[in-house]
Amino acid sequence: MKVLYFAWLKAKTGVGEETVTAPPGIDTVGRLIEHLKTLSPGHAAAFETLSVVRVAVNQDYGGLDTPVKAGDEVAFFPPVTGG
Amino acid sequence: MIRIQPQDFDPGAELAAFSSGKTSVGGICLFIGLVRDYMGHDPEAGSEVRAMTLEHYPGMTERQLEAIEAEAHRRWPLEDTLVIHRHGRLEPGERIVLVAASSAHRDAAFEACRFLIDWLKTKAPFWKIEHTQDGDAWVDAKDSDDAAAARWDK
Numbered sequence: 174m175k176v177l178y179f180a181w182l183k184a185k186t187g188v189g190e191e192t193v194t195a196p197p198g199i200d201t202v203g204r205l206i207e208h209l210k211t212l213s214p215g216h217a218a219a220f221e222t223l224s225v226v227r228v229a230v231n232q233d234y235g236g237l238d239t240p241v242k243a244g245d246e247v248a249f250f251p252p253v254t255g256g
Numbered sequence: 257m258i259r260i261q262p263q264d265f266d267p268g269a270e271l272a273a274f275s276s277g278k279t280s281v282g283g284i285c286l287f288i289g290l291v292r293d294y295m296g297h298d299p300e301a302g303s304e305v306r307a308m309t310l311e312h313y314p315g316m317t318e319r320q321l322e323a324i325e326a327e328a329h330r331r332w333p334l335e336d337t338l339v340i341h342r343h344g345r346l347e348p349g350e351r352i353v354l355v356a357a358s359s360a361h362r363d364a365a366f367e368a369c370r371f372l373i374d375w376l377k378t379k380a381p382f383w384k385i386e387h388t389q390d391g392d393a394w395v396d397a398k399d400s401d402d403a404a405a406a407r408w409d410k
Contacts, residue, residue: 180383181394232316252397255382
């Protein structure tokens with residue numbers, strides 16, 4: 174799946190976009206996060222405090238229980254501050 | 257209509273185009289957001305902001321703004337709505353955002369305009385980083401913005 178990071182999550186992970194081949198059993202956002210945290214110390218730091226991380230799956234807001242599958246676009250970012 | 261763009265816009269020209277040829281419109285309400293030159297809510301306490309950079313999520317931004325616009329049309333009898341949001345580097349005094357709503361009567365225009373900006377601030381995927389003499393800092397989301405958006409929950 175395609176994983177995107179914005180704002181300070183991009184700064185912490187060091188990547189804006191990456192293709193992730195998740196191991197079997199990664200079927201929710203919460204399980205995907207546990208996998209992403211193993212990719213690098215920066216990834217682990219980005220997901221240290223989940224209360225300040227928002228997620229969108231295929232460009233719609235989701236949560237830790239939202240299903241994910243191969244081919245999905247999953248984005249992680251802080252609470253939005255536009256306007 | 258939704259427009260996401262780095263360049264500035266002309267409020268007068270946008271307003272003229274928005275109202276042109278629509279004789280059933282009785283009123284237009286238009287809000288413009290600008291870049292402030294200090295951080296936070298208190299001009300005495302906040303560091304001076306020299307500039308800010310707005311990042312967004314192309315694709316999802318348009319998708320969310322279209323959903324917000326559709327929700328406004330569902331709630332009020334509107335003739336038309338317009339949202340213009342800039343991204344990239346902006347300096348104090350520059351325009352960031354324009355939202356407008358037109359309707360046969362002013363109540364719907366006023367309420368929908370306020371609704372559009374309140375929901376945009378909590379749902380559209382934009383992020384601001386402020387550039388100050390003390391360095392760069394990502395802007396934190398404000399509880400007051402959540403409260404403003406929550407007024408429209410139902």
